[in-house]
Amino acid sequence: MAIHIYNSLTKHKEEFHPIHPSAVNMYTCGVTVYDQCHIGHGRSLYVFEVIRRYLKFRGFDVRFVRNITDLDDKIIAKAIETKRTSHQVSEEQIRLYYEDMKTLGIEPGDAEPKATENIPEMIAHIQGLIDKGFAYPMDADVYFNVRAFKDYGRLSGQSIDQMVEAVRIEKDSHKKDPLDFALWKSSKPGEPAWDSPWGKGRPGWHMECSCMSMKYCQTKTLDIHAGGRDLIFPHHENEIAQSEALTGKPFARYWLHHGLLTINDHKMSKSLGNVVTIKDALAKYTADEIKIFFLFSHYTSGIDFTDEKMQEARKALSKFDILFWKASKLLKDRDVEAFQAGFISRHKQKFLDAMDDDFNTPEALAALFNLINDTNKFIDEEQKDSHYLGVIYHAVDILENLGRQIFGLFLKEKEKELSGDLKQLLEERMAARAAKNFKRSDELREVLKSKGVAIEDTKKGQAWRWI
Numbered sequence: 001m002a003i004h005i006y007n008s009l010t011k012h013k014e015e016f017h018p019i020h021p022s023a024v025n026m027y028t029c030g031v032t033v034y035d036q037c038h039i040g041h042g043r044s045l046y047v048f049e050v051i052r053r054y055l056k057f058r059g060f061d062v063r064f065v066r067n068i069t070d071l072d073d074k075i076i077a078k079a080i081e082t083k084r085t086s087h088q089v090s091e092e093q094i095r096l097y098y099e100d101m102k103t104l105g106i107e108p109g110d111a112e113p114k115a116t117e118n119i120p121e122m123i124a125h126i127q128g129l130i131d132k133g134f135a136y137p138m139d140a141d142v143y144f145n146v147r148a149f150k151d152y153g154r155l156s157g158q159s160i161d162q163m164v165e166a167v168r169i170e171k172d173s174h175k176k177d178p179l180d181f182a183l184w185k186s187s188k189p190g191e192p193a194w195d196s197p198w199g200k201g202r203p204g205w206h207m208e209c210s211c212m213s214m215k216y217c218q219t220k221t222l223d224i225h226a227g228g229r230d231l232i233f234p235h236h237e238n239e240i241a242q243s244e245a246l247t248g249k250p251f252a253r254y255w256l257h258h259g260l261l262t263i264n265d266h267k268m269s270k271s272l273g274n275v276v277t278i279k280d281a282l283a284k285y286t287a288d289e290i291k292i293f294f295l296f297s298h299y300t301s302g303i304d305f306t307d308e309k310m311q312e313a314r315k316a317l318s319k320f321d322i323l324f325w326k327a328s329k330l331l332k333d334r335d336v337e338a339f340q341a342g343f344i345s346r347h348k349q350k351f352l353d354a355m356d357d358d359f360n361t362p363e364a365l366a367a368l369f370n371l372i373n374d375t376n377k378f379i380d381e382e383q384k385d386s387h388y389l390g391v392i393y394h395a396v397d398i399l400e401n402l403g404r405q406i407f408g409l410f411l412k413e414k415e416k417e418l419s420g421d422l423k424q425l426l427e428e429r430m431a432a433r434a435a436k437n438f439k440r441s442d443e444l445r446e447v448l449k450s451k452g453v454a455i456e457d458t459k460k461g462q463a464w465r466w467i
Contacts, residue, residue: 001356003058005224006300008232008255009155013358016254018223023061026052027213027252029227029235030066030112033093034074036277037100038268039290039305040261046291046408047258047299047359048226049106053406054355065216066109067209068094070116071202076191086192087116100278104287105411111216115208119194122203122211125246126183126196134245138174140186140199146179149241155255156233181238183207206238210251214243225252229259229300259302276305286452288409289313295361295407316365319372320399320409321454325463326379327396331389338397339390343378347371348398355406365407368399375399412452422453429455430462 003016018024028048031041052064070090079086094114101108126142129135135144146152146160153159163179182204187193193200214220220243227236236255243251260267263274281290293313297303347367354363375395382388403409429444445455448464456463 001353003055003356004358005254005256006358008257009252011157014254018060019219019221019253022059023063024055024223025063025217025219026055026065026224026226027209027217027222028064028066028109028225029209029231030068030109031097032069032072032074033090033097034072034078035093036096036279039263039276039278039281040268042100042104042278042281042290043261043294043303044228044258045101045106046104046294047361048256050295050361050407051226051256051299051359052107053408054359057406062110063217064109065111065113065213067212068097068112068114069205069208070094070114071192071208072205080190090114090116096279100282103282104278104290105408113212113216115203115212116192118208118212118215119203121215122207123184123194123196125207125211125242126203128246129183129242132245134242135183136176137184137198138176140184140201141174141182142184142198143175143180144183144238144242144245145176146181146241147177149245151244152179152241153237155237155240158233181206181234183242206235206242209235210239210243213239214247220247220249220251222252224254224256226256226258229257232257256299258299259297262302262304264306265304285310285314286317287412288317291407291409292317292365295365298358298360298362300358316369317409318454319369320403322456323372323375323399324396325456326376327392330379331393331396334389336389336393338394339387340394341378341387341391343374344371344391344395344398347374348402351402361407368402371395371399422448422451425451426453426462426464433457433462 004013005016006013026048028044031037037045048066052062055062071086075086075089079089082089098108126135129144130137130142133145134148135142153163160179184196184198184201184203184207186199186201192202194202213222213225225236225239240251262268263276266272266274268275285293289310290313293305293310294303296309296313347370350370351364351367354360354367357363375392378385378391378395382391385391400410404411425444425448429441429448432438432440432444448455453464
């Protein structure tokens with residue numbers, strides 16, 4: 001079955017045909033490094049990581065580029081506020097960004113270029129637009145002439161007249177038209193600046209993505225350009241205009257946009273005090289719990305981050321853990337060959353069909369949970385099956401491989417031995433239960449869970465497993 005993708009440009013779900021049948025160029029808008037990444041950034045990073053993983057799984061050679069915006073008004077404001085340079089602010093946040101990525105188990109892009117490393121290419125691009133009549137210098141600034149690009153508004157679905165009604169007229173603007181946007185901005189005292197034919201300044205925000213996507217994906221037409229829905233206008237609309245005006249070629253064949261994340265039904269904002277950083281989330285939940293939460297919703301949908309939904313994700317993830325634990329007990333020290341059962345292949349195919357259908361992770365995840373349910377039923381009811389252990393082995397192998405390879409789950413290296421501290425906690429809990437001190441027993445269960453150890457109270461006593 002072919003992969004189908006909802007294309008934000010055409011507003012239709014389309015069969016996916018990259019320019020080269022076996023290769024995919026994919027560019028996503030990355031983070032602006034003025035502050036720590038929040039859980040909304042985490043979702044963006046993860047959903048496109050899943051898409052990248054699935055395309056690789058389906059046999060494509062994927063070239064994945066994600067930029068880093070290290071030149072921005074917010075970075076400059078943060079530098080002034082903290083009495084540092086913009087470079088110091090951005091480098092600190094880039095380090096924290098990579099720490100978050102590593103903890104979440106998200107791979108870096110094949111290239112993650114910084115805006116400040118590609119200024120000469122941006123200057124050349126801007127000059128090319130001026131030469132073609134799509135841009136004009138005004139004093140030390142350069143603006144893109146929106147009305148000169150006839151397809152402007154195609155991505156966002158807005159007409160020029162609609163945009164004119166909505167646009168904010170900037171005071172003291174040198175623009176010829178309120179719709180025109182900055183390609184090059186003259187520098188103010190104390191701001192980062194580079195020499196250019198138009199004077200000292202820096203490129204506009206939109207310019208970096210056009211230049212770096214074409215440079216690092218090594219093409220004038222991307223197969224996939226991706227980002228958040230909030231970037232459709234003006235960022236992505238402006239990228240299309242300034243790219244296609246220069247090259248005369250389509251900028252991207254497929255545009256993918258993820259829905260936005262809220263916190264308890266409210267938009268994240270510092271004024272509301274509800275910003276949840278990735279670091280905050282990881283202090284309370286595991287990386288796999290956060291990923292399961294993201295997988296609950298289709299990437300195009302909005303998603304609401306609440307403690308209740310995170311508890312649902314924790315409970316859902318435990319279904320994998322419990323089955324893996326059961327299987328490990330049954331298969332321990334056994335030389336078993338995998339055996340294909342009908343229910344396994346059926347659920348695997350449903351998983352693949354869901355992912356082929358615009359990367360439908362809720363349906364794909366449901367297929368895995370159905371496989372878990374049927375495997376548990378098989379374990380309980382089919383002990384006399386001649387291929388009993390082979391079927392269990394194969395089911396667990398499919399779950400682990402699809403979960404790890406495509407969803408990036410189960411990546412944490414499990415420790416082989418319990419530390420002395422953990423052994424002591426387990427012994428203390430056993431003693432508490434023996435003394436019928438169930439309050440203390442429950443407290444120790446939570447302590448152990450926070451350290452990656454889950455407790456199962458069975459008829460034979462206390463058992464533990466890594467989570």
